[in-house]
Amino acid sequence: MMQADGRYCIGRLQKMKKMNKSDSKIILAIESSCDETAASVVRNGREVLSNVISTQIEIHTLYGGVVPEIASRKHIENINPVIRQALKDADITFDDIDAIGVTYGPGLVGALLVGVAEAKALAFALDRPLVGVHHIEGHISANYIENKELEPPFVCLVVSGGHTHLVLVNDYGEYDVIGRTRDDAAGEAFDKVARAIGLGYPGGPKIDKLAKEGNPEAIEFPRAAIAGAEYDFSFSGLKSSVLNYINSCEMKGIQYNRADIAASFQKAVVDVLVSHSMKALKNTGWNKFAIAGGVASNSAVRKAFTDICKKEKIDFYYPSPVYCTDNAAMIGAAAYYEFIKGITHGYDLNAVPNLKLGERI
Ligand code: KG4
Ligand code: ZN
Numbered sequence: 504m505m506q507a508d509g510r511y512c513i514g515r516l517q518k519m520k521k522m523n524k525s526d527s528k529i530i531l532a533i534e535s536s537c538d539e540t541a542a543s544v545v546r547n548g549r550e551v552l553s554n555v556i557s558t559q560i561e562i563h564t565l566y567g568g569v570v571p572e573i574a575s576r577k578h579i580e581n582i583n584p585v586i587r588q589a590l591k592d593a594d595i596t597f598d599d600i601d602a603i604g605v606t607y608g609p610g611l612v613g614a615l616l617v618g619v620a621e622a623k624a625l626a627f628a629l630d631r632p633l634v635g636v637h638h639i640e641g642h643i644s645a646n647y648i649e650n651k652e653l654e655p656p657f658v659c660l661v662v663s664g665g666h667t668h669l670v671l672v673n674d675y676g677e678y679d680v681i682g683r684t685r686d687d688a689a690g691e692a693f694d695k696v697a698r699a700i701g702l703g704y705p706g707g708p709k710i711d712k713l714a715k716e717g718n719p720e721a722i723e724f725p726r727a728a729i730a731g732a733e734y735d736f737s738f739s740g741l742k743s744s745v746l747n748y749i750n751s752c753e754m755k756g757i758q759y760n761r762a763d764i765a766a767s768f769q770k771a772v773v774d775v776l777v778s779h780s781m782k783a784l785k786n787t788g789w790n791k792f793a794i795a796g797g798v799a800s801n802s803a804v805r806k807a808f809t810d811i812c813k814k815e816k817i818d819f820y821y822p823s824p825v826y827c828t829d830n831a832a833m834i835g836a837a838a839y840y841e842f843i844k845g846i847t848h849g850y851d852l853n854a855v856p857n858l859k860l861g862e863r864i
Contacts, residue, residue, distance in 0.1 A: 526547070527546060527547060528546070528547055528548075528601045528602070528839060528842065528843065529544060529545070529546050529552075529595065529599055529600050529601050530544070530545050530546075530548075530600070530601065530602050530603070530604045530634070530835040530838050530839050530842065531543075531544055531586070531589065531590070531597075531600045531602075531603050531604070531625070531835075532544075532545060532603075532604040532605070532636075532831040532832065532834040532835030532838055533582070533586070533603070533604070533605045533606070533618045533621060533622050533831055533834065534605075534606045534618060534638075534641065534829055534830060534831040534833075534834045535578045535582065535606065535610075535614050535615065535617050535618035535621075536606045536608070536609070536610025536611065536614055536615050536618070536638050536829070537569060537574065537610055537611060537614060537664070537665070537829060538558065538559040538560065538563055538569045538574050538577075538614075538829075539556050539557065539558050539559065539828070539829040539830070540556075540557040540559070540577065540578045540581035540582055540585050540617075541554075541555060541556045541557070541585065541829065541830050541831035541834075542555050542582075542585045542586040542588070542589035542831050543555065543589055543830065543831035543832040543834070543835050544589055544590065544592075544593035544595060544600075544835070545648075545832055545835030545836055545838075545839065547839060548644075548647060548835070548836045548839030548840055548843075549647050549648055549651055549836065549839075551648055551832045551835070552592070552593035552594075552595070553588075553589045553590070553591075553592030553593035554589075554592075554825070554830055554831065554832045555585050555588045555589045555592065555831075556585075556825075556829070556830055556831075557581045557584075557585050559573070559574060559577045560704075560705065562577065563704065564703060564704050567698060567703075567704050568694070568704055569611070571611045571612075571613055571614065572613065574611055574613070574614045575611070575613035575614050575616070575617060578614055578617035578618065579617055582617055582618070582621050583621075586621070586625075589831070597625070597629050598629075600629065600631055601631065601632075601842075602626075602631055602632040602633070602634055602838065602842050602847070603622045603625050603626045603629075603631055603632070603633050603634065604622075604634045604635075604636050604834050604835055604837070604838025604839075604841075604842070605618050605619055605621075605622035605633070605634070605635060605636065605834065605838075605852075606618055606635075606636050606637075606638045606641060606834050607619050607635035607636065607637075607848075607852055607853070607854055607855055607858065607864075608637065608638065608854060608855035608856055608857065608858030608864075609637075609638055609639075609665070609666075609855070609856055609857055609858045610638055610665070610854075610856060611856065612854050612856040615854035615855075615856065616854045619635075619852060619853065619854050622852075623850050623852060626850070627850060632842065632847040633847055633848045633849070633850070633852060634838040634841050634842050634846070634847050634848065635848045635852050635864075636834045636837045636838050636841065637837070637858055637860055637861075637862075638834075638858075639661050639666055639668060639670075639860045640676070640678070640837045640860060641833040641834040641836070641837045642661050642663060642666075642795040642796045642827075642833060643659045643661060643670065643672060643678075643793070643795050643837070644833050644834075644836035644837035644840070645795055645822040645826040645827065645830070645832070645833035645836065646659070646793040646795060646820045646821070646822055647836045648822065648826055648832060648833070648836055649822060649823060649826070650793075650820045653791070653793065653820050655672045655673060655674045655675060655677070656671065656672060656673050656674065656789055656791070657672050657789060657791035657792060657793055657820070658670070658671060658672070658780065658783050658784050658787060658789055658791070658792050658793070659672050659792070659793045659794070659795055660776060660779075660780045660792075660793075660794045660795070660799075661794075661795045661796045661799075662688070662689040662690065662776065662794065662795075662796045662797070662798035662799055662804070663688060663689075663690050663795075663796030663797045663798060664688060664690035664691055664694065664705070664707075664796075664797055665688050665690070665691070666683075666684075666688050666796065667683060667684040667688045667689045667736045667738070668680050668682070668683050668860065669681050669682035669683070669734045669736075669779055669780060669783055670860065671783070671787065671789075672793075675840035675844070676837075676840055676841055676844065676846070677861070678860050678861040679861070680859075680860050680861070681734045681783060682732070682733075682734025682735050682736065682779055682783070683735060683736070684735070684736040684737065684738060685729060685735055685736065685737045686737050686738060686739035687737075687738040687739045687742060688738070689736070689738060689772055689776070689798045690705075690707055690796070690797050690798045691738070692738035692739075692741060692742050692768075692772065693706050693707040693710050693769075693772070693798065693801075694706040694707065695742050696710065696742060696745050696764070696765075696768050697709050697710050699745060699746055699749055700749070700761045700764055700765065701761070702761075702765075705797075707797060707798060707800075707801065708800075710765045710768070710769055711769070711801050711802055711803070713761060713762050713765040713766075714762065714765040714766040714768075714769045714803065715766075715802075716762040716766075717760065717761075717762030717763040717764070717765050717766030717767070718762075718763050718766055718767070719766040719767055719769065719770035719803075720767070720770070721760065721763035721766065721767050722748060722763060722764060722767040723767075724741055724744050724745060724748075724767055724768055724770075724771040725740055725741055725744055725771065726741075726771055726774050726775050726778075727740050727741065727775065733779070733782060734779050734782070734783060736775060736776075736779065738772070741768065741771055741772070745764060745768050748764065749764070769801070769803050770803070772798075772804075773801075773803050773804055773807045776804060776807075777807050777808065777811055780792065780808070781811060781815070784815070784817055790816065790817050790818060791817070791818045791820070792808070792812060792817050792818070792819050792820070793819075793820040793821065794808060794820075794821045795821075795822065795827065796827060797827055797828045797829070798827075799821055799822065799827045800824035800827040800828065805821060808821070846863065
């Protein structure tokens with residue numbers, strides 16, 4: 504391949520020889536299910552060669568949350584530059600890619616469609632296989648990137664802005680969802696409580712920070728349990744309880760302490776996440792546990808699980824914060840394990856906004 508710069512050309516050829524070993528598979532992955540436009544190049548499911556994320560937080564902050572129509576438009580503007588940057592950072596070209604991975608659900612339909620259309624166009628133009636990935640499967644697979652020794656089976660708690668799932672990861676691509684939220688997702692509760700105490704969007708990281716200055720025992724907020732569904736979650740009662748607390752303070756003219764609210768709310772969420780997850784580990788007898796999703800980067804969540812897993816002699820895995828929130832490297836990791844099983848999609852792949860984990864369409 505002709506390059507303007509001869510030195511670069513030799514370097515690239517050497518790199519190509521290394522990559523073309525039969526056991527080496529390069530996936531270009533695309534993620535656009537919500538408000539991040541992301542592309543990543545991942546080798547063999549675990550080695551991230553590039554990870555580019557273009558966040559739309561600034562524009563959605565103006566509206567206090569994600570505006571779907573704006574998200575779709577921004578994805579269209581950003582997707583090509585983001586993919587070009589991912590290839591550049593990985594020092595490869597389209598020729599070097601073995602397959603295209605893309606999130607096709609769940610998520611905002613217009614946002615998903617941008618990534619899916621882009622991935623289909625690339626797969627067709629480059630004549631490469633197309634692998635549709637479930638967004639939650641991506642979050643779970645983020646754990647493979649930095650924990651090279653992690654293999655299924657393990658229990659995984661997925662806590663993000665849109666989902667709270669307790670999952671048995673039986674094998675690569677094989678899942679049983681044993682618990683889920685009945686109402687708000689954990690991240691959604693963080694965002695709503697943050698808004699109520701004037702912290703703005705996205706609230707999770709802001710509550711995390713403010714909670715460090717507060718007393719987690721100051722206010723007794725409820726820990727919801729659901730009769731007959733020991734692994735299911737509910738956070739809307741907790742959110743209402745925080746709002747009621749604020750209202751009643753305001754009505755009585757009492758000055759409330761925002762840091763105490765943040766710390767006590769966070770503790771209530773953490774307690775429920777820990778108790779449900781530990782129950783699942785005890786009942787399965789498995790000794791490997793992972794967390795995933797945006798809320799998995801919460802410092803109190805990480806500390807609580809680090810402590811209890813140490814005490815219970817359970818191996819605990821968690822991704823770095825950049826792989827907890829939405830990114831395409833996690834999609835590349837998940838796509839690789841589908842690809843090597845021979846699971847690929849046709850050009851009729853569509854966005855599926857309510858795709859269930861473990862379901863393949
Ligand atoms: O996984 P993610 O990027 O998007 C979804 O798939 O939903 O998660 C975003 C969510 C937001 O609700 C955000 O507030 C929350 O993750 N989050 C956090 C933290 N960082 C992000 N929640 C609590 N503590 C954090 N440090
Ligand atoms: Zn996500």
